[in-house]
Amino acid sequence: MDTPPDTLNPRSRRVLRRSMRAPKMRGLVVLPASQEHPKPRPRPGAPDPVSPQTVPDGRSVSESATEMTQLVLPQHANVHGSVLGGTVMHWVDLAAAIVANRHSRRPVVTAAFDEMSFLAPIQVGQVALIHARMTLVDRSSMEIRVDVQSEDVLTGERRKTGTAYVTFVALDPVTRRPSPVPPLVLETDEHRAEHARATERRRLRLEHRKTRKDN
């Protein structure tokens, strides 16, 4: 076809004529500018992929729960041959961060680390088991409970060595400001009881934060 058919209206004839003059390449149809596929534009009201509207209705405790296992090596030890407290806190922070990331699917930062007691040492050669799970979710903040146990790999004996409550805040990946997170779905009585205790801990923590800010 050298000329556009007469049945076309003048505008379509012009477009078709231009496209017939366009460079021809094997396997490639070059469309005139007027016929190019438009770039996909977000529909009005459609959620931005990183905006708060895309947060799901909720995530359960089990969806983000994390268990970390760490063999205690000589480089983790203090002068007594057991793991350094600071190293355990590092592992606790990491396990809690994974829970916060899994729940929010956002970058997260540690906002607060409640007191942590070390009930028993974990010796070099033993395994540290770090269980972390979400206990409370507010707007952008999340409280994660982290339980630490030691395991003797030869006997299998496990011992509770400590518990910590860590608060993480989810950030918007672009603005780096606190960003809303999905609500927490509480599926068991144990989760509901822990959530009730966490609500009280959060109240005290925020009171404490306010006092520290004021002084």
Ligand SMILES: CC(C)(COP(=O)(O)OP(=O)(O)OC[C@H]1O[C@@H](n2cnc3c(N)ncnc32)[C@H](O)[C@@H]1OP(=O)(O)O)[C@@H](O)C(=O)NCCC(=O)NCCS
């Ligand atoms: C945590 C941080 C993001 C909070 O920012 P901010 O400007 O104070 O923001 P806001 O006051 O709006 O607080 C945001 C949320 O954090 C919570 N929060 C902040 N500090 C807190 C604390 N000490 N304890 C508990 N929650 C805290 C607020 O209650 C709020 O929760 P909500 O959104 O669920 O209601 C900011 O202080 C920060 O970046 N800190 C440094 C974090 C860091 O470097 N951590 C170590 C390395 S990861």
